[in-house]
Amino acid sequence: MTTVVEPAVEPTVTPPTRFSVNLRQSGIYIAFAAIVVFFTILTNGALLEPQNLSNMVIQNSYVLILAIGMILIIIAGHIDLSAGSVVAVTGALAAVLMVKADVPWPLAIVITLLAGAAIGAWQGFWIAYFGIPAFIVTLAGMLVFRALTMTTLGNQGIGPFAEDVRTLSNGFIPGFLNNVGLGPLGGADLFTLLVGIATVAGIVAVQWRARRGRIGYGQAVDSLPVFWAKLAGASLVLMFVIVQLARFKNLPWVLVLLAVLVLTYTLISQRTVFGRHIYAVGGNLQAANLSGVKVKQVTFWIFVNMGVLSAIAGIIFAGRLNLAGPTAGNAFELDAIAAAFIGGAAVQGGVGKVVGAITGGLIMAVISNGMSLNSEPPERVMLVKGLVLLAAVAFDVWAKRRAGRAR
Secondary structure, three states, X not given: OOOOOOOOOOOOOOOOEOOOOOHXXXXXXXXXXXXXXXXXXXXXXXXXXXXXXXXXXXXXXHHHHHHHHHHHHHHOOOOOOOHHHHHHHHHHHHHHHHHHOOOOHHHHHHHHHHHHHHHHHHHHHHHHOOOOOHHHHHHHHHHHHHHHHHHHHOOOOEOOOOHHHHHHHHOEOOOXXXXXXXXXXOEEEHHHHHHHHHHHHHHHHHHHHHHHHHHHOOOOOEOHHHHHHHHHHHHHHHHHHHHHHHHHOOOEHHHHHHHHHHHHHHHHHHHOHHHHHHHHHHHOHHHHHHOOOOHHHHHHHXXXXXXXXXXXXXXXXXXXXOOEOOOOOOOHHHHHHHHHXXXXXXXXXXXXXXXXXXXXXXXXXXXXXXXXXXXXXXXXXXXXXXXXXXXXXXXXXXXXXXXXXHO
């Protein structure tokens, strides 16, 4: 009897795909680009002027900081309605410590951050270990912490803040190197330009490494021309923003803080066990429990984290105004929630990215700024922002139903 030996089967690697767009993943960035182009035309280019870009970053920094914490809470299937009130009460605490108690500003900031963590722990305990829905706990927190703010400040604000705190909120990195000429664009800070070039190089290296990793696992990737075209487009946009900021007053300190937070929380959410557990809790709570995920601990710590980020936003906001007022933080939580949902977070949880939430926050900022430059009344701005939020959530629901039918 003759034995037939079959030839060994070589492992196959998925070939590069043609250019395609995943609307659920890339739709937010396409929409952001379209909105920027629309308002640039509407404002005759004023939207992208150096000073306006810088002001947009500074004026919306605290909402973007809150959006980073909010996206993690929404991914886990919860919500936080108290963030704006926590911004107010922590800003008031910082003002009392620095202005009235003459506490050195670094120590005052540390105490304020610890207070934010304590507030988050208080709310996280009732949600995670006592089982009260986050909606109810944070709604109560919204009222309690607003009342504490008004009790602390009364009907007047407290200020001014230390110069270093104001610099963190409104200031710019000093020019370590000389300006360089950019022809018709004028002069620009060389150090800021080098930071932009280094950032672009880092993004290219990370994306190239990720692409090689996907190929190694046999996953589909874009062809090389498409891959480089996407990187070139993103790099050009980033360098345009950097050049505009370098032409004005260099990089705002708060933008540096935002960049550090975005990078840190992107790594935490995408590359750590804790980050994967957040997605697991929001994606399927029962499966997460059966898989050994410590659901209560995850829930507790994401609310502690939200308290700390709210305290950072409180310090930034109070420092920008140079005053801690009783009405600070009004509706900030709504802006942060809107940024998360516009940025691709799913209503049921389990889906979302930090970069997406930042993009959603920037969309809201561009809409507000563009309409203000066009002298639109506040009620019309609110109308447009509300419709954009509704459209984003409707798109998420439609995409899920379409995916369900495809199966």
